[in-house]
Amino acid sequence: MTAPVAPTAKPARRSFLNWLLGAGVIGWAMSVLYPVLRYLRPLSDAGAGSPLKLSAEELATLGKSHFVIARSGTRKVIVFEAGGELRALDAKCTHEGCTVQFVPGDSLLWCACHNGKFDLDGRVLSGPPPRPLTRWVATREGNDVVLTMEKA
Amino acid sequence: MIPAPHLEAPASTAQRVYRWLDARFGLGKVVEFARHKEVPLGGHSLVWYYLGGTTLFFLSVQLVSGVLLLMYYQPGEATSYESIRYITARVPFGWLVRSIHCWSAHLMILSLVLHMFSTMLLKAYRKPRELTWLTGFVLFAIALGFGFSGYLLPWNELSFFATAVGTDSVKSVPLIGQWLLEVMRGGPDVTINTLYRFFALHIVILPLVLLAVLSLHLLFIQLQGMAPAMAHQRPDRPGLRFFPDFLARDLLLWLVCLIFLSVLVYLLPYGPGIPGMEWELGKKANPLAPAYPGIKPEWYFLWVYQLLKEFPPHLLGMEGPQAALLVVTVLMAIWALVPWLDRRASRGQSSPEFTDLAIAAIIFMSYLTLKAWDIGGKGLPGKLPDPRSTSWVCAWIVLALSSAIAVLRILAYGQRWMFFSGAALLQVVLNGVFGLDYLISGAIALVLVVAGVVASRRAPALRPGVTR
Numbered sequence: 001m002t003a004p005v006a007p008t009a010k011p012a013r014r015s016f017l018n019w020l021l022g023a024g025v026i027g028w029a030m031s032v033l034y035p036v037l038r039y040l041r042p043l044s045d046a047g048a049g050s051p052l053k054l055s056a057e058e059l060a061t062l063g064k065s066h067f068v069i070a071r072s073g074t075r076k077v078i079v080f081e082a083g084g085e086l087r088a089l090d091a092k093c094t095h096e097g098c099t100v101q102f103v104p105g106d107s108l109l110w111c112a113c114h115n116g117k118f119d120l121d122g123r124v125l126s127g128p129p130p131r132p133l134t135r136w137v138a139t140r141e142g143n144d145v146v147l148t149m150e151k152a
Numbered sequence: 153m154i155p156a157p158h159l160e161a162p163a164s165t166a167q168r169v170y171r172w173l174d175a176r177f178g179l180g181k182v183v184e185f186a187r188h189k190e191v192p193l194g195g196h197s198l199v200w201y202y203l204g205g206t207t208l209f210f211l212s213v214q215l216v217s218g219v220l221l222l223m224y225y226q227p228g229e230a231t232s233y234e235s236i237r238y239i240t241a242r243v244p245f246g247w248l249v250r251s252i253h254c255w256s257a258h259l260m261i262l263s264l265v266l267h268m269f270s271t272m273l274l275k276a277y278r279k280p281r282e283l284t285w286l287t288g289f290v291l292f293a294i295a296l297g298f299g300f301s302g303y304l305l306p307w308n309e310l311s312f313f314a315t316a317v318g319t320d321s322v323k324s325v326p327l328i329g330q331w332l333l334e335v336m337r338g339g340p341d342v343t344i345n346t347l348y349r350f351f352a353l354h355i356v357i358l359p360l361v362l363l364a365v366l367s368l369h370l371l372f373i374q375l376q377g378m379a380p381a382m383a384h385q386r387p388d389r390p391g392l393r394f395f396p397d398f399l400a401r402d403l404l405l406w407l408v409c410l411i412f413l414s415v416l417v418y419l420l421p422y423g424p425g426i427p428g429m430e431w432e433l434g435k436k437a438n439p440l441a442p443a444y445p446g447i448k449p450e451w452y453f454l455w456v457y458q459l460l461k462e463f464p465p466h467l468l469g470m471e472g473p474q475a476a477l478l479v480v481t482v483l484m485a486i487w488a489l490v491p492w493l494d495r496r497a498s499r500g501q502s503s504p505e506f507t508d509l510a511i512a513a514i515i516f517m518s519y520l521t522l523k524a525w526d527i528g529g530k531g532l533p534g535k536l537p538d539p540r541s542t543s544w545v546c547a548w549i550v551l552a553l554s555s556a557i558a559v560l561r562i563l564a565y566g567q568r569w570m571f572f573s574g575a576a577l578l579q580v581v582l583n584g585v586f587g588l589d590y591l592i593s594g595a596i597a598l599v600l601v602v603a604g605v606v607a608s609r610r611a612p613a614l615r616p617g618v619t620r
């Protein structure tokens with residue numbers, strides 16, 4: 001218990017106590033908020049971007065519908081065959097994050113959400129996407145297809 | 153003051169209950185308040201005073217039907233889609249409950265948008281009702297949040313990509329964009345974790361925030377009464393009693409709304425089939441499937457969706473989506489701050505610029521929405537709609553409607569200040585009829601409107617205050 005403040009007490013003491021109280025409230029609020037904010041942010045997924053081997057099922061889809069979308073950690077990769085060559089690109093459109101598809105007839109990659117078009121190397125041909133799609137390297141190892149992210 | 157009309161007669165049960173409560177809580181004050189509550193009459197149609205009430209009615213339908221859906225809905229990778237299918241296919245009247253929830257959601261937003269625009273056009277936001285407008289704006293944002301979060305819950309293809317696009321735009325927020333994106337999605341991508349978060353948002357967080365803000369909004373209206381017409385248009389006559397005269401009309405209208413809702417639900421249980429207004433369950437979401445053609449958000453987000461398409465990859469050192477969302481944010485901020493910007497209305501004077509601003513907003517959003525619907529651009533089956541012919545047809549539709557509105561404004565209301573709506577229409581014409589780029593058309597219109605406003609300040613004959 002503190003003694004009641006005498007009417008003659010200097011204003012400096014009162015303002016110091018107010019300051020201390022304010023700082024205490026802010027410190028308390030931060031100690032409550034920080035764990036909440038930290039709790040809300042999910043753990044980052046390890047293994048994103050590491051080499052990836054296509055499963056037999058994915059290989060079958062690739063043969064059937066000219067392209068397949070595989071997952072590497074949290075990244076999605078589109079693998080397609082064009083001109084006898086196996087290619088792979090990030091499947092996530094750089095505009096608003098929809099998943100692109102391979103259009104074999106026009107030899108391009110197309111995002112249905114906002115009509116973005118990319119060439120087979122991932123460069124933007126038309127539409128709103130601001131950046132090219134990241135390239136992956138697709139190599140055949142025997143009967144398997146292995147995807148590795150291209151070093152920038 | 154205690155109303156006790158028949159003290160001598162033997163008291164009925166209701167009267168005894170009333171007296172018991174009154175002795176404890178002093179209900180007399182409330183009754184006295186209710187007796188004097190009035191709806192202002194004259195100046196403009198009474199119709200505009202009903203729209204808040206109809207919004208509230210559809211909201212209550214949402215609360216009831218939402219709780220009913222919750223009895224069977226199970227969030228989860230293997231259950232979300234399946235439980236919705238179970239509700240519509242197996243549960244007795246499950247299709248009815250889901251259809252009511254969907255229809256009523258769209259009607260609530262429609263009623264809310266009409267309520268907002270009528271408030272804007274009648275300047276009901278003016279002093280002293282600035283905070284009623286602001287809480288109303290927040291309620292509008294909450295309603296959009298409800299629509300957006302509810303969209304994902306069936307976990308079908310449509311909802312998956314709509315959420316992927318909608319949440320992706322959050323990354324454009326400076327500094328905290330990436331953090332916010334991951335917090336919203338529960339990870340870097342849309343997964344079932346996103347659904348859990350949206351579920352919590354949709355059924356717990358948003359309803360609590362909604363009730364708090366709605367209480368404030370309604371409290372302000374009780375404290376201040378409904379906004380009367382502007383002084384210069386208001387005849388001097390008493391208002392309509394709220395109890396029971398207006399309330400009876402309100403209830404009758406709610407009954408009409410309920411019947412209308414029932415007819416729609418019965419005839420079109422999966423929506424009218426307009427893009428952005430249909431809720432066939434379709435295929436289950438597959439995160440590894442490509443987005444399919446014709447994917448669109450709900451109708452009230454279509455103008456933003458189309459704006460995202462119109463922006464080039466890069467603009468003024470920003471990426472296209474970032475610039476587009478900056479424009480949307482600025483427009484929304486202007487809209488929210490209208491009561492403070494419109495200083496003439498605060499003083500009780502006419503402010504034709506703000507009437508025109510509302511009309512310009514309608515023209516701007518109508519054109520984008522029509523374009524998003526690909527009206528006039530339908531190609532052969534399997535072909536994509538041609539954007540050029542879409543713009544052409546949509547521009548002519550907007551031009552015809554805006555001209556009709558302009559003629560009506562001049563003849564019926566004597567309004568002459570039309571710089572904003574004129575500029576909005578100019579952009580539509582330059583883009584749609586003459587095929588100029590959307591943003592260049594917008595820039596030309598913006599320059600002309602600034603020049604026009606500056607010139608009108610110099611030439612008093614064109615000054616807003618001079619118009620009738």
